[in-house]
Amino acid sequence: MSHYRGRFAPTPSGPLHFGSLVAALASFLDARRAGGEWWLRIEDIDPPRCPPGAADEIQRQLTAFGLHWDGPVLWQHDRDDAYQAALDRLVALGLAYPCSCSRKQWREHAVYPGWCREGVREPGRPVAWRLRSDLGLRPVVWQDRLFGEQRFDPAELGDVVLKRKDGLWAYQLAVVVDDAGQGISDVVRGFDLLDNTPWQRQLQHALGYPAPRYLHLPLIIGEGGQKLSKQNLAPALPTDDGAVRPLLHAALVALDQAPPAGLRGAPVAEQLAWAIAHWEVSRIRPEPHRTRDALRSD
Known part of the structure; x- marks a missing residue:
């Protein structure tokens, strides 16, 4: 892909929080700095x-x-046909299979042991569809733009679900199909998704999709030492301008971009113009960042 196209892809399970802002902002700045979409x-x-x-x-x-x-x-809810076509292709290639097993049945194993690979273990029961992680691209090797060379054997991670027993599509298949469908050249997202990349690279390879570049960001840690998330009741981002301006500045601090202190109260457009002009991935420290440090640095 010669032209940069990035994306932000939130799950609407609740409003965005500060960790979401940092990921969205990094993705946005990386795209705009490259003159991309x-x-x-x-x-x-x-x-x-x-x-x-x-x-x-x-x-x-x-x-x-x-x-x-x-x-x-x-909107992913409009993409059922595209996901089904991709799953059908994987089945035809022998890379996806139906599985009747429940998590309770294999709870003593670190990853799903592949019991249904050669045929459904309990015919007549609802099935999920899984990826044959032992076939296809192995090992998976890529160069993360922050964390350097990554090397995984997907078989050690297990056969990930592509379609659930309730008929809903799983993240791994949907994100790969949509990144290809939208022509995404660069993925910027949190470090917690780094170990999802091996399955996604397997799927891209099997389906003949181009592989985007990846930049995984250090996690944002809250006061309790846990990843800032909706599950941990992270506060929702405000939308009133007076609260937005200092939080945008704090997000730039969390990304190690060293924004001038005088920008803290500046209009959003002024802060973003500065940030686009000065965006440097090389400034980002690879260790987790604490929210309080970014806020305190204001």
Whole structure:
């Protein structure tokens, strides 16, 4: 891919928080610094986790922080046919198989042991569809833009689910199909997704998709020492300008971009203009970053 196209792909299970802002901002700045596009994808393939109005709130929050996207928003709930076509292709290649096993049955194993690879173990029961991680691209090797060379054997990670027993699509297949469908050249996301990349590279290779470049970001750690997340009740991002300005500055601090202290109260557009002009991935420290340090540095 000769042209840079990045994306931010939140799950609308709730509003964005400071950790989400850091990931979105890094992705946005990386795209804009390269003169590229930045697209928005709403990953709503799991409706029970996506309360009404959450996706609209996410878009309001991004807009409040000046993170304006290119092109139409892509909604995963519209992509069933594309996911099914990809799964059918994997089945035809012998790389995906139906599995009747439950997590309770293999709980004594670190990863799913592949019991249904040669045939469904319990015919007549609901099945999920899994990827044959022991076939295809092995080992998976790529160069992360921050963490350097990564090397994994996907078989040691197990046969990941591609379609759930309840008929809902799983993240690994959907994200690969959508990145290819949108022509994404660069993926910027949190370090917690780094070990998902081996399965995704296997799928890209099997389906004949180009592989994007990857930049995984250090995690943002909250006061309790845990990753800042919706599950840990991280506060929602504000949308009023007076609260947005210092938080945007704090996000730049968390990304080790060393914004001038005088920018803290500057309008969002002014802060982003400075940040785009000065964006450097090489400044980012690879260890986890604490929220309080970014806020204190203001």
